[in-house]
Amino acid sequence: MPGSLLSENELAENLGMSRTPIRSAISRLESEGYVSSLRNRGILVKEISFKEMMDILEVFRYLQEYSVEAVMEKNNTFNIEELEQYLKNQLEAEESNDYPRYVQYSLLFTRSMINASNNQLFVQIIDSVKDKLMQAAIVNWKLTPNQKHYSANLLNQSIFEAISKGNLSDIKQICKDNFFRSKESMIISGKI
Structure with missing residues (x-):
């Protein structure tokens, strides 16, 4: 810890x-x-600072939004089967209260989404910060056992639903809203 x-x-x-x-x-x-x-x-x-955590979440947000633009403008595609499997594993992890597994599959979902941008540097950026995000999530989970966790399940379900229905422009707003909700939640819980 x-x-x-x-x-x-x-x-x-x-x-x-x-x-x-x-x-x-x-x-x-x-x-x-x-x-x-x-x-x-x-x-x-060391503890991951609020600023560093927000920087990481902001990078994730913008890379997710860019992946949507790449799919829309460059005729790239999301790997629907892979996204669906990661989401399924993520939801199963919540059912079995396996938080580390949940975080792992949530991050793989995001990585798969960003992989649709067909930009290997973006994937490397995600890979370079995923361990810090995982550490911060698990530490928060251990320190706040009475708070509701597993919020990325709803996020990724919303993203997957939008992808499945072809409502790609909705994903940008979903990601933006999630970023500000995460920031507000961290402020309320005293992480700053």
Whole structure:
């Protein structure tokens, strides 16, 4: 959890590894912004800031909207079968209260949608931030067990329905509304 202090020695012992691969992993996590090494104190697990979270959600929103434009203007297509399967898996994860699985399939749904833009850089951008988004979602889920979660199910159902009916222009508004709802929800829950 964010704020936790980790020890190289304890990690090596718990994982049954030498400290060399542990140091390598910590170095990578530090370069990716997940942890900070504190001299003579350990490794601090960093929290994702409200600003960083909103930046990530904004990128997702604009890439989703662009994928719709690419389908409409460039005659690209959404992979309906793939989107439907990811949505189905996402809904099943909610039924079994498997939140990490739900987040995973929600992100795969969005990735599949953005893949329709036929822009590999956009897909790489999503891949580069998906782990942070997943971490933030799971931490929020653990810290707020009494709040309603699984909101991306309604979002992705709405998007899938619009795609299925050919109402692609509706998706931009759906994504925009969701972004502002997410922002408002984070403000209300005290994430800023």
